[in-house]
Amino acid sequence: MISFRSAVVCGLVHFCSLHAALAGSVSTQQIIKDLKATLSPGSEVVLTSDPAFAQDFTARFSGTHAPQFVVAAKPKLVTDVQKLIKYASRQKVPFLATGGGHGYTWSLGQLQNAIQLDLGNFQTIEVDAAGNTMKVGGAVRIGNVTQELHALGKEFPVGMCPSVGVSGLTLGGGVGPLGGFYGATSDNLISAEVVTGTGKILTASATENADLFYGIRGAGFNFGVVTSLNYRIHPATNQGRVTVVNAMFPANLSTSVWQATNKYVGHHPKELAILFAIRFNETLGGMSFVGSFIYFGPETQALEVIKPFLDLNPLYLEVINDASYSNFSSVALYGDVADIGPKKSIDFAPYTLNLYKVDVKNLVSSLNHMNATLTANLNLRPATLSWAQYSPEGYLKFPLESSAFAYRDVVVWFSYDGFTTDPAQIPALDKFGKDIRGLVQRGSGRRDLETYVHFSHGDEGPAAWYTKGKLPGLRKLKRTYDPESLFSWYNPISGY
Ligand SMILES: Cc1cc2nc3c(=O)[nH]c(=O)nc-3n(C[C@H](O)[C@H](O)[C@H](O)COP(=O)(O)OP(=O)(O)OC[C@H]3O[C@@H](n4cnc5c(N)ncnc54)[C@H](O)[C@@H]3O)c2cc1C
Structure with a gap:
């Protein structure tokens, strides 16, 4: 039923034509050069034709109507994510944040000749067992979290596939077998660090930027990149x-x-x-x-x-x-x-x-x-x-x-x-x-x-x-946090 996606090897001539097709005026080589000069040491920037791309970067689950990238960058720090967003916005080059790579909506296929903003360096899991909270990086997968929580006698609600990204899951809600106890994964979010489409690094919670906090729990791929998420966790049911x-x-x-x-x-x-x-x-x-x-x-x-x-x-x-x-x-x-x-x-x-x-x-x-x-x-x-x-x-x-x-x-x-x-x-x-x-x-x-x-x-x-009732509020949020519509590839609130 499941197959490995066959690798597509681009010849140089074909690759050069992709350069010309980039949305902005800047060439692929220039993007690589600029990002290498801009991002901090420990960040990685490669052409997607480079063997390092397949080796070091997050693979996509679905090959059908998938986004198509020409450059991939793995920022080391939150400020690198910020720099990349500002750079892409200035140069008018489209990009997509990648957490677990399991997003499969065909709307993603609209994205061509883009930069993959791979969150692979954001992998930390910090559990405060006594306080029943957990902070995870933007690329942590469900399987990593459930292993860690189980060892500590804790749980929180996740979906069925261990390789799905926790942040990606949360940004759309997150439904799964423990939802009967705790609601959607997003209902258990306490706060998140978000680099918005305006390039600001913000905390979103019930008390800080509460409107953004509302939006990232269910429509979260429309406003920015989430670099870390802080959740409520629970004592394990039936041990x-x-x-x-x-x-x-x-x-x-x-x-x-x-x-x-x-x-x-x-x-x-x-x-x-x-x-x-x-x-x-x-x-x-x-x-x-x-x-x-x-x-x-x-x-x-x-x-x-x-x-x-x-x-x-x-x-x-x-x-x-x-x-x-x-x-x-x-x-x-x-x-x-x-x-x-x-x-x-x-x-x-x-x-x-x-x-x-x-x-x-x-x-x-x-x-x-x-x-x-x-x-x-x-x-x-x-x-x-x-x-x-x-x-x-x-x-x-x-x-x-x-x-x-x-x-x-x-x-x-x-x-x-x-x-x-x-x-x-x-x-x-x-x-x-x-x-x-x-x-x-x-x-x-x-x-x-x-x-x-x-x-x-x-x-x-x-x-x-998102329902008709929620759309006007979400579109207002979009104007505040992503007025240039940089985040409009994953079932966007604006449609496409
Ligand atoms: C096999 C399989 C089983 C699944 N089972 C369930 C399930 O049981 N319950 C359920 O609710 N869902 C389930 N899903 C759906 C899954 O939640 C979504 O596909 C989700 O988008 C995957 O997130 P990801 O980070 O792995 O994917 P990605 O493709 O990396 O991300 C998906 C979208 O979210 C954005 N995104 C991801 N991380 C961030 C971030 N940190 N900051 C900003 N934007 C980000 C990306 O830009 C992209 O637009 C399943 C999917 C698959 C393929």
């Missing part, structure tokens, strides 16, 4: 021990499986996360549900809570009673997520939408359509539906107006992942994904398309990512 039950159901049980998921709507225990990867199974000759029930509590309780699913007699069942806060995502879904690493790159067409109810009839008919289409079309077989059903309890503890994070009452975070090892299949997977999104939306519980900014394709528009 950090987690039960993971993996199970597989054939598509002929789809009505029963979705009826079972529906039983949790309005009664979802905060300890439980329900995940499904719904995909074509060659052995079964049709669609199947690969499920994971992640329970932050002991096995006996977990099995009781998920009884509606166990009663369906899954084809396969695996009960892991010794998983932990630091590895639950690696063992979930029979180890599928563990296979996704920071140095791998894939091609895929993503689509998503928020579901506010489980419309069993509509879901079954959408799946039947997918089953028939994939049975007839081998090229579409890698397409996967991803179902993440978390308790809304933690999200609803925080008022909607407390931050830019737009969606707190979502029942299911639904996605279509058109993964492929062959980029030539992307157009077909893309078209099919859009069809599936349209079909599933009929039963979403909302008239308009509403999509979580981080899972979005890029075609939905700012109202779908």
Whole structure:
């Protein structure tokens, strides 16, 4: 399912044409020279054609509609980030901050001939166990944090993929299995250091630059570069021990499986996360549900809570009673997520939408359509539906107006992942994904398309990512903190 992105080797002639295409008047060689002279020792500046780029800089997770860089810079200090932003602004050269490199919206493909501002030197994790706080650098990944916190008997809510950047995750909200306890990752942010589009180094918190603090929690890629983040952390639930039950159901049980998921709507225990990867199974000759029930509590309780699913007699069942806060995502879904690493790159067409109810009839008919289409079309077989059903309890503890994070009452975070090892299949997977999104939306519980900014394709528009109600306030913030629109590549509030 996951493939390494094939390396593209540019010849000199091709590379020279990229120089000419740079947005500003300055040449690539001049940018390299200027940045080397400007940034402090310990910073790194390279051409992306240089072998050091692949070796030292953050790789991108998705190769489809990815941003395209000609220069990469790894600033050493916060003041270097500031200098780089000011330089790029002056020279009118586009740039993009890179944390974990896992952003995959196709809107990023608008960025061409740019500078990669790689935050790879911002890797510190400082935990104050007694005070229940943690400060992390702008490029720290989820997996680093969960290891460290687990060792100290602590936790905070993160997403499912260990190689996603913590700051990137937070800037869009951050949804995951512990959200039922603590809300979005961004709800646990106490303060952040931000170098804004105006080149200022600011602290954003409830008491300092509170408007910016509002904006960076949900729409954070629109205003500046976040160099460090300070979070509230929590004593580990069940001493950090987690039960993971993996199970597989054939598509002929789809009505029963979705009826079972529906039983949790309005009664979802905060300890439980329900995940499904719904995909074509060659052995079964049709669609199947690969499920994971992640329970932050002991096995006996977990099995009781998920009884509606166990009663369906899954084809396969695996009960892991010794998983932990630091590895639950690696063992979930029979180890599928563990296979996704920071140095791998894939091609895929993503689509998503928020579901506010489980419309069993509509879901079954959408799946039947997918089953028939994939049975007839081998090229579409890698397409996967991803179902993440978390308790809304933690999200609803925080008022909607407390931050830019737009969606707190979502029942299911639904996605279509058109993964492929062959980029030539992307157009077909893309078209099919859009069809599936349209079909599933009929039963979403909302008239308009509403999509979580981080899972979005890029075609939905700012109202779908941030809501109509939040846009005027966010645009006002944009005028204050990034009036030149330097930060407008990742599902921007201005649209594109
Ligand atoms: C396999 C996989 C699983 C995922 N699972 C989940 C999940 O369970 N829950 C969830 O909520 N999300 C999930 N995501 C989505 C993920 O949160 C986003 O893709 C996020 O943007 C990744 O952040 P990053 O730093 O890794 O990516 P990057 O591509 O480095 O950054 C994404 C965007 O944020 C900006 N950015 C990143 N860091 C900074 C910074 N320090 N300062 C300013 N801007 C910054 C970048 O400029 C870019 O615009 C998943 C993504 C993948 C690929």
